[in-house]
Structures are given as structure tokens and as C-alpha cells.
Amino acid sequence: MAHDFGLQTASGHLTVSEDSKAPYPADVEAQFRADAAEVIARYPQKRSALLPLLHLVQSVDGYVTGRGIDLCAELLDLTTAEVSGVATFYTQYKRHPNGEYTVGVCTNTLCAVMGGDEIWDAVSDHLGVGHDETTADGKITLERVECNAACDYAPVVMANWEFFDNQTPESTIALVDDLTAGKPVAPTRGPSSLCTFKQVSRVLAGFHDGLADEGVGAGPASLAGLKLAHEQGWTAPEGASATAPAPTASESDVSEAPAPAGPAEPGNTEVTPASDEAAAAKVEPAATRDPDEQAPAEDDAKARTAGSEKAPRKTSAPNKKGS
Incomplete structure (x- = not known):
């Protein structure tokens, strides 16, 4: 099956090329079916295995091919339309030949402010490709990413979803x-070496590569808040007050709670007698009141009505024309 790397066509990458529908070689299909059976066995309903199976297709073909869609539909008792609907929804599923390395440049707010847009422009010009396009040698697919979830290291670039910070x-x-030249590249955090797109796709399908515990997971910038908490002696609440549910209005009368002696601590949401919450809690729900008792509002309304019946009402003469 030929791989036509290059720029997007006028129709984008939503079409499935005819050559990608060619059947798998017998040995490749047999291995795929064996791996798929292992994945499907993890789910109570086999259709739930569609997401990892699409990653498994990419680990074999480098993108979601027509033959991969057909095989997923057969194994999961789905239509090819259902499989294609999922494959076109998520950006990690590629409907065109993907490069050996997907390089994603974050251009969301913080990374953009810190230089993400400049990085994108420079790399795009250097490689001669735009968003979701692949270099002609099949090495690099370039993406403009909304957020790499590592704002504390902005601007951030990811290669096959491994972090390259600052x-x-x-x-x-x-x-x-370096990736184009085939040189070894080490991410800033995570494993000591960068896996290929197909290798990472197999991991996403649920097959471990043994690299999960390699390298640094959280760097100094991510741990700054924890360090500050240790320096200041800040700790999370402990004991019954940290886990017990808040009492309801029927369990405690908040109107009798004493006012705080001093200013509330940061983050405190204490209900005081003057608060709207306390005022609302004073009114007993209608479902729990004695039917012979009147609500305060009803008592006031009756008193006003009785008073108005005893006192004569003043009436005004109707307006007349010319008066």
C-alpha cells in the first residue's frame, strides 16, 4: 500500500483512499485479530473497544485506513458508518498517512503570549507544511495544537505526545x-527516548511498552504550589470535619449559630445568621409543617385582611370630564 505523503487535497483528509482498502496480508490480519480479541475482552460490551481498536489500526497502518475501518466494524458488529463517524471526530485519529513523528506546537493563549505563534511560523516555514500536513519524506506531521496541558512550561511543543518544554x-x-535525520531525541519529561507514531499508537491501544515509569513526571514548575504549601505549613483539613457531610436545616438551626469572632479565613464559606442561606433555612418546608399551623407569610396576610375589613375604605370620586 503506497503512502502519499504531502499537502492536503481540496477535499481535506476526510476521504478514504482506494488503496487503503486493500486487504491486510494474512499474517498481519491474524496478528491484528489476536490483539483485537485481547482488547475487546476488557469491555462488558465489545463496541466499547472501538477507540483502542482505532489506535491499533494506526499502530499497523500509520493512520485509519479503509481496511482498518472494515475490520473494526466486523469485529465489533458495527457499521462502517459508525466506525467512520468516530474516526472523523477525534483529532488523534488520522484519515491520511501520518508522519513518523507528529509535532504539535501549542498556540493557545499562554503559549502564544510566550512565543508559541513565533515557533509555529518558524517551524512551518522551515518544513514547508501547514497544519495537519506531512513532509514529503513522511517524517514529520505538523499540527497547531490548542493546548498541550503544560502551561507552566510555556511555550510547549509535543512530539508524539511527549513534552518538550520552554x-x-x-x-x-x-x-x-534531528527527527528528520533519525537522531535520538529525548523529551524534557517522560521516557528517555521518543517513540514513533506507530509505537505510541500501540500504547494507546492498551499495550504497554515498559516506559511508563521512565524520566521525570512533574518538574519544578509543576510542583511550585506544593513547595509553597510545605514552606507555609499549609495542610488539607483532617478529621470528621473534612469528610462529614454538611448538616441540613432539619439537623441544625443555623439561625442559632453564633457569629464568627473575627474575620473569616480565606476560602471559608461559613453561613452566618445574617446570610441569605440562614434566612432561607428559617422557613420550614411545607411538606414537613403541621397542616394546622400557618406559615408566617400566611399569618401576616390574614392579619392584613382582617384589619382592612374593620376599617372603612376611603373612596375617591370618579374622574369627570371637565372637573
Whole structure:
């Protein structure tokens, strides 16, 4: 099956090429079915295995092919339309030949402010490709990413979803050049080496590669808040007050609670006698009141009505024309 790497066509990447529908070789299909059976066995309903099976297709073909869609539909008792609907919804599923490395440049707010847009422009010009396009040699697929979930290291670039923190246009160009040249590249955090797109797709399908515990998971910037809490002696609430549910209005009369002696602590949401919550809690729900008792509002209304019946009402003469 030929891989036609390059720029997007006029129809984008939503069509399935005819050559991608060619059947799998017998040995490849047999291995796929064996792996798929292992994945499907993890779910009470086999259709729930569709997401990992699509990653499994990408681990074999490098993208979601027509033959992969057909095989997923057969194994999960789905229609090809149902499989295609999922494959076109999530951006991690590629409907065109993907590069050996997917390089995603974050251009969301914080990364953009810190230089993400400059990185994107420089790398896009350097590689000669735009968003979701692949270099002609099949090495790099470039993506403009909304957020890499690592704002404390902005601007951030990801390669096959591994972090490259605090990047610059120069460092990112050096990264893609090393990947193109086949040089070993180590992410800032995570495993000591960068896996290929197909290798990562197999991990996402649920097959571990043994690299989960390699490298640093959280760097100093991510742990700054925890360090500050230790320095200040801040701790989370402990004991019954930290886990017990808040009492309801029937369990405690908040109107009798004493007012706080001093200013509330930061983050305190204490209900005071003057608060709206306390005022609302004073009125007993109608479902729990004695039917012979009148609600305070009803008593007031009756008193006003009785008073108005005893006192004569003043009437005004109707308006007349010319009066």
C-alpha cells in the first residue's frame, strides 16, 4: 500500500483512499485479530473497544485506513458508518498517512503570549507544511495544537505526545531536524527516548511498552504550589470535619449559630445568621409543617385582611370630564 505523503487535497483528509482498502496480508490480519480479541475482552460490551481498536489500526497502518475501518466494524458488529463517524471526530485519529513523528506546537493563549505563534511560523516555514500536513519524506506531521496541558512550561511543543518544554523557534527547528535525520531525541519529561507514531499508537491501544515509569513526571514548575504549601505549613483539613457531610436545616438551626469572632479565613464559606442561606433555612418546608399551623407569610396576610375589613375604605370620586 503506497503512502502519499504531502499537502492536503481540496477535499481535506476526510476521504478514504482506494488503496487503503486493500486487504491486510494474512499474517498481519491474524496478528491484528489476536490483539483485537485481547482488547475487546476488557469491555462488558465489545463496541466499547472501538477507540483502542482505532489506535491499533494506526499502530499497523500509520493512520485509519479503509481496511482498518472494515475490520473494526466486523469485529465489533458495527457499521462502517459508525466506525467512520468516530474516526472523523477525534483529532488523534488520522484519515491520511501520518508522519513518523507528529509535532504539535501549542498556540493557545499562554503559549502564544510566550512565543508559541513565533515557533509555529518558524517551524512551518522551515518544513514547508501547514497544519495537519506531512513532509514529503513522511517524517514529520505538523499540527497547531490548542493546548498541550503544560502551561507552566510555556511555550510547549509535543512530539508524539511527549513534552518538550520552554521551547524557542531555534530549539524546535533543531528538534524537527534531528527527527528528520533519525537522531535520538529525548523529551524534557517522560521516557528517555521518543517513540514513533506507530509505537505510541500501540500504547494507546492498551499495550504497554515498559516506559511508563521512565524520566521525570512533574518538574519544578509543576510542583511550585506544593513547595509553597510545605514552606507555609499549609495542610488539607483532617478529621470528621473534612469528610462529614454538611448538616441540613432539619439537623441544625443555623439561625442559632453564633457569629464568627473575627474575620473569616480565606476560602471559608461559613453561613452566618445574617446570610441569605440562614434566612432561607428559617422557613420550614411545607411538606414537613403541621397542616394546622400557618406559615408566617400566611399569618401576616390574614392579619392584613382582617384589619382592612374593620376599617372603612376611603373612596375617591370618579374622574369627570371637565372637573
